[in-house]
Amino acid sequence: MMALVMPLFAAAIVLFGLIRRVAVFDVFIRGAKEGLQALAGIAPTLIGLLFAVGLLRASGAADALCTFVAPAAERLGFPPEIIPMALLRPVSGSGSTALLLSVFDECGPDSFAGQVASVLAGASETTFYAITLYFGAIRVKHIRHTMLAAIAADLTAWVMSVVTVRLFFF
Amino acid sequence: MLNYIWGGLVLLSVGSALLFGNGDALGSAIVESGADAVQLLLTLAGVMALWSGMMKIAEESGLTKILARMFAPVLRLLFPRLPPDGEAFGCITMNITANLLGLGNTATPLGIQAMRALDKLNGGSDIASDEMVIFVVINTASLQLMPTMLASLRQTAGSAEPFAILAPVWISSACALAVALSIAVGLNRRHRL
Numbered sequence: 001m002m003a004l005v006m007p008l009f010a011a012a013i014v015l016f017g018l019i020r021r022v023a024v025f026d027v028f029i030r031g032a033k034e035g036l037q038a039l040a041g042i043a044p045t046l047i048g049l050l051f052a053v054g055l056l057r058a059s060g061a062a063d064a065l066c067t068f069v070a071p072a073a074e075r076l077g078f079p080p081e082i083i084p085m086a087l088l089r090p091v092s093g094s095g096s097t098a099l100l101l102s103v104f105d106e107c108g109p110d111s112f113a114g115q116v117a118s119v120l121a122g123a124s125e126t127t128f129y130a131i132t133l134y135f136g137a138i139r140v141k142h143i144r145h146t147m148l149a150a151i152a153a154d155l156t157a158w159v160m161s162v163v164t165v166r167l168f169f170f
Numbered sequence: 171m172l173n174y175i176w177g178g179l180v181l182l183s184v185g186s187a188l189l190f191g192n193g194d195a196l197g198s199a200i201v202e203s204g205a206d207a208v209q210l211l212l213t214l215a216g217v218m219a220l221w222s223g224m225m226k227i228a229e230e231s232g233l234t235k236i237l238a239r240m241f242a243p244v245l246r247l248l249f250p251r252l253p254p255d256g257e258a259f260g261c262i263t264m265n266i267t268a269n270l271l272g273l274g275n276t277a278t279p280l281g282i283q284a285m286r287a288l289d290k291l292n293g294g295s296d297i298a299s300d301e302m303v304i305f306v307v308i309n310t311a312s313l314q315l316m317p318t319m320l321a322s323l324r325q326t327a328g329s330a331e332p333f334a335i336l337a338p339v340w341i342s343s344a345c346a347l348a349v350a351l352s353i354a355v356g357l358n359r360r361h362r363l
Contacts, residue, residue: 005316006316032220032223036222038275055180056179057199118339123339130306135285138286139296144357148353164341
């Protein structure tokens with residue numbers, strides 16, 4: 001049932017495009033090109049970070065860090081494997097994608113850690129990046145309580161990702 | 171910031187490989203991680219090209235505009251002091267609609283344009299206006315109707331149900347947005363009193 005979501009979504013877009021007499025294939029090609037350019041832009045970042053994560057795991061440092069923070073994380077019901085991703089998420093989108101994939105690799109996408117990591121990735125944003133970008137663009141220095149509200153949103157996403165995954169799957 | 175994180179990760183890894191005696195594993199990881207990354211990029215390339223193309227159709231067919239008109243009344247409640255036909259409010263609704271559809275490339279330029287328009291209304295002050303705070307806060311909470319990228323990543327990783335996380339993602343991001351907005355609106359009001 002859920003497997004049909006993506007195909008139906010795609011079909012709805014194409015159908016609407018045809019009704020509106022859009023040159024759907026031409027436009028699709030243009031969009032696809034932009035997508036590939038965007039990917040080419042983040043490719044070096046992704047390679048660099050996956051390299052660092054690969055080293056971290058092979059060296060045994062990741063395991064050591066996990067055993068170090070695991071007791072505290074488990075007390076809170078937070079899977080320790082996804083802490084690196086949760087910490088990087090507000091700073092870098094492609095970086096946290098790399099870490100999300102390494103969680104999938106390590107625990108599987110349908111495991112508890114994999115599901116929580118997925119929900120967290122879907123429910124939070126690159127907070128610090130967005131704030132710097134938008135306020136930087138108009139040179140506003142005093143951002144008042146923006147940071148407080150944004151960090152509260154991230155913390156809520158952390159808590160809710162664990163709560164909803166428990167509610168729906170475990 | 172990423173410079174220190176990345177540099178730290180590499181040094182920490184080599185250091186602990188020496189400490190734990192994992193030198194051999196590290197040697198092969200150096201070669202393999204690069205190959206793995208390229209493999210992943212090839213998978214991502216197909217997914218990103220496909221959905222960017224689809225979303226471009228959504229944009230050009232006017233689907234985005236229709237949705238923006240639907241959301242406008244809700245957004246009026248958050249930005250009651252902005253002129254409803256002004257550039258600022260128009261850009262804000264388009265930016266938020268683009269974000270909902272996962273059109274990141276479209277949303278960012280619209281967001282910057284919205285900030286410029288808000289800056290004009292704010293007299294170019296270097297103190298953020300109430301509207302700026304609310305707008306940026308909405309942009310830092312991720313509200314997306316169809317996380318196609320995320321689902322594709324899950325599918326690539328071998329998930330049996332890549333879209334199973336849809337409802338949890340909606341609920342979690344709605345809660346995050348609600349918390350962020352209550353704080354932003356609440357503190358805006360307090361500062362005005």
